[in-house]
Every structure is written in C-alpha cells, then in structure tokens.
Amino acid sequence: MIGRDLLGIEDLEREEIERILETAEHMREVGRRDVKKVPTLRGRTVINLFFEASTRTRASFEIAGKRLSADVVNFSPSGSSLKKSESIFDTAKTLDAMDADAVVVRHGVAGVPKRIADLLEAPVINAGDGAHEHPTQALLDCFTVLQRKGRIDGLTVTIVGDILHSRVARSNVHAFRKLGAEVRVAAPPTMLPTRVEETLGVKAFTSLREALDGADVVMALRIQSERLEGAFFPSVREYSATFGIDRAKLSYAKEDAIVMHPGPINRGVELSHDVADHRPSVILDQVRNGVALRMAVLYLFAGRDPHGSVAGPGGSA
C-alpha cells in the first residue's frame, strides 16, 4: 500500500496518509519512555543528504532514526562540491555504492529528490525540495491538528504568508485537502502563485480578516530572510501590520482556533510574541510530533526487508 519513496503528498492516497499518522501515534509512545530507543531499524543505514542548510529538520530525522536504532549518517555536500559542478547523478551513484537503506534528501531546487529516487535502489524521503514539497512537515502538521482537534474532516485551515515560495504550503494544502479540510491561503498578491485556486484547490485571499473568518487552524509561514526587504512587499513593518498574526487579528478566527508555524519564527513579523509563546500556539507540539512522525516514516519506508514487506515492529509499541 505504501510506495517505495516519499517524495510528496500530492502522490499519496488518503489511506496512505492515515496509515502514516496511525504509525506516528505508536511512535510517540517511544519518546515518552526512559530509554527512548527500540531496535526496529538495527543494522540499517539512513543517510541524511542535505544539500541545503537545515538544523531543525536534519536533527529531527537524526533523532527519529536513532530512536529506531538505525545508523544515521549526515552527508552535507559542502561548499564547493554542492555547487554547480557536481551532478545529481554522481551524488546518487556515490550513495548507492554505500548501500544505504534509506536516503533523506533536502535540496534548494524542486525535483532533486525525485531525480535521485529515479537513480537509487534505496527508498528516498523528501525532506524539502525548493518550493515544491516538504511532506514530513505536512504530515506532522496534520498529526498535530488531529491531536488537538480530534479530526481534520470538515475543518477550515488558513495558511498565511509566502505561499509562492513555500514547500510547506504546497504539501499542507495537499495533505489537509486529502483529509477532508477546506484550505485557504492568504498573502499579499505578489506572494500568491499564478492560478493558485484552480491548480491547488484552495480559496485565495488578500484580506487576512476574510481568510481567518471561521478558521479552525491558522498556519503562519516563515518569510525567508532574503525576501524580508524589497521585492515582494515594501517593508517588514507593512507586512507585519497586514499579515502578521497577533491577538487582535487572531480574534477573526474561531474562538478555539490553534496557531501553527513550521519554524523558525521571525518574531514580530509572522507572529507576535504573545501568539507564538502561549496557547493557542501548538508550535512546540509540532516539533515534538516531528520526531514521532519521522520515526513512522523511516519505519514504513526504510524498514522493509529486501522483498518489500515492512519488517516486524521489533519491540516498538
């Protein structure tokens, strides 16, 4: 039922998403033990291949792998070889020769995990490719909402910020829609992708107030530092005044709405301090759930025996 690779949410069926979320629920229990380790992936090698700098996602995958007893190797093609000179093909062949059991890939350009997957025997897990997809982020976001709300079907999820350049937005749109939520996006017109409504099946807003009206989940996106000044909106001050979420703006949403952010937060830009640090913010739940969710993903995608079936749970819950 689960495919070989996890490249994007767009490729997944609702049942596959639900299976991953159910598995994550079991994995969460491991994180609450005194000895946070199960032998499930003992003897397996997981390579974190990060072409783009990342501390949080890489650490989350590394902890997830280690809790499953996998040998986790971080491979970050540095400065020179990361640049234009090294072909994806060469990198992939190098990794194949090391007999990895799974390769977790992050790259700044859309499509690289897919092209690596085309070349590798080992399963490939996309940890973020350009503005394309970041499937484990979306899955952990769904997991967090499910925890807080008990359901996703019928909820209204509003994603606010730089939709145009956001892989988190694309993956979350696909995930929440597949699980039955209504998804809205809100951004300055310069940060909404062309034909976003027809293409992604969302409602697009340039008024934050309208976008938040009746929302159960408010997800703010990080504005990348290189876009904080100039090209897409006039100033940080203007952005935070129009699209930054503070208590007053949050009041447009449902009373019990929760606030999410994939991190790291530009405080005072996307979220005010009081919104970021207190309920209804679930930002730290997202981080915590990230480990359990990535354990589930590694278990389901890296835990197969050579004949393709998933290995036994081997002591996990």
Place this chain on the structure above:
Amino acid sequence: MSRWILRGGRLLDPATETDEVCDLLIDEGRVAARGRDLEAGDTREIDAAGRWVCPGFVDLHTHLREPGQEYKEDIATGGRAAAAGGFTAVACMANTQPVNDDPATTDFIIDRAEHDSPVRVYPVAAATRGLEGKVMTEMSALVAAGAVAFSDDGKTIMDTGVMRRVLEYSRLVNVPVITHAEDRTLVSGGVVNEGEVSTRLGLPGNPALAEEVLIVRDLALAEFTGAHLHVAHVSTRGGVTAIRAAKERGVHVTAEVAPHHLALTDLEVLEFDTNAKVAPPLRSAADRDACRAALCDGTIDAIATDHAPHALHEKELDFREAPPGMIGFETAVAVVLDLVRCGEIAPLELVRRLSTQPARILARPGGSLEVGAVADVTLVDPERSWLYDPAKGYSKSQNSPWAGCTLTGRPTHTFVDGRLVYDVERGILT
C-alpha cells in the same frame, strides 16, 4: 558533377506553387528539368514514389557551438545532424567563444563550414560587442565577411535605446535583426512557464508576459525605424497576436516558431526532465495552439529548430542550474509533420515555412525548385516510422525530449548544390 533523376515523387515547390507528381532532374548543381517521364540518360536514379521532393530546408536558428564549446557540438557534427534532418542550410547564432562579433570569427566559421559541413552555414553575428547589449558591432564589415543577420539571441538587449540604434543602423546593411524576446526583469530566474505547472511544482515561473512585453517593444521599434525585425521562437498567444497586428499595420517583421513549441506543453516538465527545459519555456496548451494557428495562417513565417546542444553532464544538473535548450535537427521534420497529419496545414504550405520563407528572410539562394535554381533538395518519406535514439544521431549531444520516441516521417535524401550528402540508408556521404 553527377546527374540525378528523382523519379515519381510528389514535387512540393512553394516558389512555383507546384504540388504534383513528377520527375526532377539535377545536373551541374542546378535543377535541370522537371516533368513526367524525363529521359534518364547517364544519370543516377532515385525512386521517389511516395516521397515528397522539396527545396532543401533552411534553419534560421541553430547553435553549432564552434568555436569554443566543441564538447557540445561543432560545425562538422552539427552540419551532419542538419543534413540528416533534411536541412541544406543553417544559420548559426553568435554565442560562441569567442563571440561572433568580429569579422575574423565570421571568417573562421565560414572557412570551417566549407571544409567540415555537408550543408551551408550562415553565421549570424552578434548585434552588440560581446553580447553585452551596449556597443553595436561593425555591421558592414561583418556583412562583408558573410554574416546574414544580427542577434544577441538569449542575451536579449534590455536597453531599449541600444535596441533602437541597432535596428536603425541595420538599415545600412539591409539584413534582419533577430530578437530573442524575453524581458529578463520579468523572467527573473523563472525556469518553467508560469502557470499551473509552476504553481504545482514550485519551480520559479517565467511568465508569457516576459515574451509579450518585449515583442511589443521591438515591434514598436521596428515600426519606428523601418528596419527588418525577425522574432525568434515565438511561444505565446500574446506574442502571436502582437505580430499579427503589426503585420497588418505594415511593420517589416518576420517570425519563426520552434518545433517543440508547436508540439509540446509545459506538462513535459512534470517529471523534472531537464531535457524539457528550454528558453523560452514550453508553454500552455493555449499558447501552443495559438502558435500552430499562427504558423498555418502565415502570421509566423518559418519553422526554426533552435538546435541547442548541451552535454549530458550539464543536463544532469538540477532544474535550476541545467542550461536551457534541446537539440532539434534530426527530429524537426517528423515533429512538424504532425500539423499535416492533423489537417491543420497543407504539405506545400509546410514546405514553404521550412524552406522558401526562411531562405527569403535571409535573402539566400534555395527555397525553390524552379528550373535553374540551385539544387538544394530534400526528399521526405512522410509515412516512415522510426525510433529516435539520440545516441545514434549525428549531433554530439543527446538533449532531446523525444529520445526513445517512435516518430513518423523522415527525410530520406538531402542534396546540397546537386550533391547527395545524406541518404537515410547509408548515412552521411562525404
């Protein structure tokens, strides 16, 4: 020089408005006679029954990469690939290393082509020195050396004042200025057509607007200066509309379209295949259909391949870093024959856009099978089905979205100056 008789083919000669089954006699490098049951005498004979007999195809837009990037292509290999694609003459762009902005480089290309290439090679010189968009090149010296047109091609001249002077000055030498119409400030790093596909894939979009804005600018400049503007590889509905309106106003403008923009859409990039990355990008179905209609109604004058070889290691980079472009000589005829099969264009009109009109745009011989015309002749088997494997082609590079596809229609013989340079069964003849 040998005599050839092409027996019983369908003669498609736009120059004389001829579409009839008859024989064609080639002698002394010229079309010597045409008619039924011509006396054979001491001639070699080709059974052309079921084939099209056409004036040799002329490609206005190619990259032969020599001098400087011979690892991608050179004049010999590019010339052979062109001959195998039914082309008897190709115009090559100036973005070589060094740039063809100097008569010595133009001389070199012409000299090399005479020795190495089975087909005629017409250098297009840079419009500005070093393709920098600042100082115009020595146009009269370059034309004297053999340059047939001026273009900075992919390094679009963004300074409108410079483009005005280039167009004005080109009237001194009476050759076309070719514009690769993309406003770089609107392209802004875009690598696929901006639309549903870019929104889905999260790849930076290059909007149709970037082409439309620059076509409109250059049409206004052409109208103002009276110069001959040639618009390269039109890919958008808006661009087509602007050119159509300009032609109605009497602006001296001609235009070309590439086979890939007639056949493919941006859906080709859904698998992130860098062989489908090209500039301008593959567009929406609506843009493609507008280009097809414009070619058929005459708004677009010519088909040009924009043959752009790149090495495997360059196309194996990620989608942002991989260079744009695809090879096109050997697949072009099969791809554009689809327009005939779909009933969109008559064979004679297709040949006009592959041969007669591009020859006229460059004011070169060819494009005609009148008695006495130079014997550049291409035979096409429009029904021949074949598997395209670029590794077995003549180009040094293999960057084609049609790799592994079964295509229908193929040139079977190519004559340049009355000499058979390509025969599909025997390959390039030297």
